[in-house]
Amino acid sequence: MHDAIIFLGPTLAKADAAAILDADYRMPVAQGDVLKAVLEKPKAIGIIDGYFENVPSVWHKEILFAMKEGIRVFGASSMGALRAAELHPFGMEGVGAIFEAYVDGRLEDDDEVAVTHGPAEIGFPILSEAMVNIRRTLSDAFAARVITEPVRRALEEGAKDLPYKERTYARVLRIAEEQGLSSREIAAFRSWLPTGRADQKREDAVAMLRTMRAALAGTWMPAQPIFPFERTTMWEKVSRPVLQAG
Structure with a gap:
């Protein structure tokens, strides 16, 4: 026991x-x-x-x-x-x-920590990103000078506006591009994300x-x-x- x-x-x-x-x-x-x-x-x-x-x-x-x-x-x-x-x-x-x-x-x-995921039988694969993780990742990207404060804030607000089940970095970045945010910063963030993403x-x-x-x-x-x-x-x-x- x-x-x-x-x-x-x-x-x-x-x-x-x-x-x-x-x-x-x-x-x-x-x-x-x-x-x-x-x-x-x-x-x-x-x-x-x-x-x-x-x-x-x-x-x-x-x-x-x-x-x-x-x-x-x-x-x-x-x-x-x-x-x-x-x-x-x-x-x-x-x-x-x-x-x-x-x-x-x-x-x-409560939605700050909510995610959608697959079944236990296959290890609970995560299908959306927790808002708390997005906030931390964006703060790290700003600290690393990958993005500026206005872009960090816009990405964070865009993510928060989404239902928790739809929060993914791909969706957030697509919305940012549609809003006309700096293409250079968005590209830099996308390249940085695989190694910079925080959990x-x-x-x-x-x-x-x-x-x-x-x-x-x-x-x-x-x-x-x-x-x-x-x-x-x-x-x-x-x-x-x-x-x-x-």
């Missing part, structure tokens, strides 16, 4: 994650999954990827329940960063630049796994709840079947 359960999907390949932290890696988290994980009594739960839109998202309440049970809950990158930003005042442990950007208000929208979500996922590895290797401190856990009627209704089954 592993000390940690990690919910992971397209952000990081399972083999790469396992090379950093020996853990029980599971599918992206959905509603009820953390509650089920609590029954196994791991020391820690890590949330990187999670389902939304067509599948009910992980409840805040089940994360609070895990912490009430002494289980430390970490979050980064995607759904993990969102929930950690919302629950860090209650003890959830966020890691990485994306989490920090949500906490300090530089990021607000902030992946970097944050790696950082979270390393943080968990260090914590598990040291003197372990279980979660110390700083909140009263309210067993509401709704909580009892939705949790009882899961807890009884366990």
Whole structure:
């Protein structure tokens, strides 16, 4: 039995994650999954990827329940960063630049981390680009003097205006060309992109796994709840079947 359960999907390949932290890696988290994980009594739960839109998202309440049970809950990158930003005042442990950007208000929208991807059976191939990755990549391109600030800003705004499922660099650059942005800068960015493209979500996922590895290797401190856990009627209704089954 592993000390940690990690919910992971397209952000990081399972083999790469396992090379950093020996853990029980599971599918992206959905509603009820953390509650089920609590029954196994791991020391820690890590949330990187999670389902939304067509599948009910992980409840805040089940994360609070895990912490009430002494289980430390970490979050980064995607759904993990969102929930950690919302629950860090209650003890959830966020890691990485994306989490920090949500906490300090530089990021607000859920679509910043959303991507569309293929099925788990073929490794969750990513079919669109996360807005947080586009922002980081454009900032790096500007810092490297590949593009100017007006072009960086125009590309960023063009990407943000797209539905998250349609965000790709090819689409963003095509829109930029249609808008008449500098052809020289667009060509320079296109040439730079294969080696310059940043993956902030992946970097944050790696950082979270390393943080968990260090914590598990040291003197372990279980979660110390700083909140009263309210067993509401709704909580009892939705949790009882899961807890009884366990």
